[in-house]
Amino acid sequence: MYDSKYSAVSEEHKKFLMNNKRKNSAIGLSRFIILILLFFLWETAASKEWIDPFIMSQPSRIIKTIVIMSKDGSLFMHTGITVYETIIGFVSGTVIGTLVAIALWWSDFLAKVLDPYLVVLNALPKTALGPIILVWIGGTTKSIVVMALLLSIVVTIINVFTGFSNCDEDKIKLLKTFGANKRQILRKVVFPAGIPTIISTLKINVGLSLVGVIVGEFLVSKAGLGHLIIYGGQVFKMDLVMTSVLILAIVAAILYLSVLWIEKKVLKMM
């Protein structure tokens, strides 16, 4: 914010803003150049046969794959499935995790009893449970979503519960002086004060759910980017593998940025 006493921005401040802008565009440009350079190097190395394009693939081959897969629509189908499963996974992980956190906040006894279980579950690599889920639920989308949910739910419970527990005691005391009951304390202060924590958990969950979905798709292997990667690897179509990984990176970035955007909107509304 600039000093409101001056109706116009001073020369000095203009200069500062200009400098800042210049620095930012330099950073952006450098990032772009690195990306171009990497792809260029990769392309050249493959064409000159410094590396084996059959194993390492090649940007031009990736583009070709993207074009072919766009034409027959399979690219959008597989990407769509992965995105869909991820969103279902992390939304349900966040919602169910938050509900469990509320239960734990409500009952101190329950929280104490479940504490060691949560610690162990949190430390356990959830992907190890993949085969079990596959056997129990079967090789369907359901298994994949459950995998995504499993990855995000424990972190959600722990983080959100910690957020609720850290609610300012004096704010709770204030409501108590008005005669508030436990439900009112939850609704009027503990939950709204915990919303920023829930949203920051969402940011972690989107990444974790994506891990869960990809592992799930590896195991179920019917559709989705995870399936393309596994399938491409098995039949040695490295172009397909690299294309899928590239798309996955873009999907991950877009999902993360969307959550950031939601966070900004919600925090502004508060």
Place this chain on the structure above:
Amino acid sequence: MEKVVEIIDVSMNYHTLDGETKAIQKLNLEVLNGEFVSVVGPSGCGKSTLLSLISGILRPSAGKILINGKEVQGPSASVGYMLQKDHLFEWRTIAKNITIGLEIQGKLNKETQASIEKLLKEYGLYEFRNHYPRQLSGGMRQRAALIRTLATKPDILLLDEPFSALDYQTRIAISEEVWLILKKERKTAILVTHDLAEAISMSDRIMVLSKRPAEIKSIHEISLTCSNKTPITCREAPEFRFYFPTIWKELDVHV
């Protein structure tokens, strides 16, 4: 004048795994209608505990507390509590912050809304009713906190170091304002403070507590000769210089 608060042989012990803390021991006190009483004492002696007991959010280990002749069983609408910080909720507008007590007590209706509007207008917050707390200065926030307390129409106000988070000048200005509001609304007030000058300038009586467990060490009736009595003019009163060292000695401060 009738007694509004009666504290009879009240003791309070806290129990934690580290042991037992005797916070208050056999304390007796009566506060009359419309009176302004201050409580001073060394830090950690049990002042906040005493207010929590009067407000009903804590139950005493022994003894009883009567408000308007009835024993305190829990929080009641007749007692309002103001804490050290304003604790306005950042996600609510000033107007919504002020109605929180009424919301909780299920008393939010046209009539109470209208009386809140009146309070907001009267105390210069009406234009800020749709602002968020972070947009207000410290003094204004504390004023909003006072209106939030007054909104549920308590007869008795408990003030737990309500000005200590403010800078010196704002503190003097706000304490003057709060005092005038409380007198105008004819409220009984119990103020906990560590600022002796503040206590002398605002109170009808000052109660000095001993070190923990708190007992009453002495009670001082304050009568200051000043025309147009308000806390700021009272600071000029000749007796001010008498009370200050007398009570200071009793506080027994060692650094």
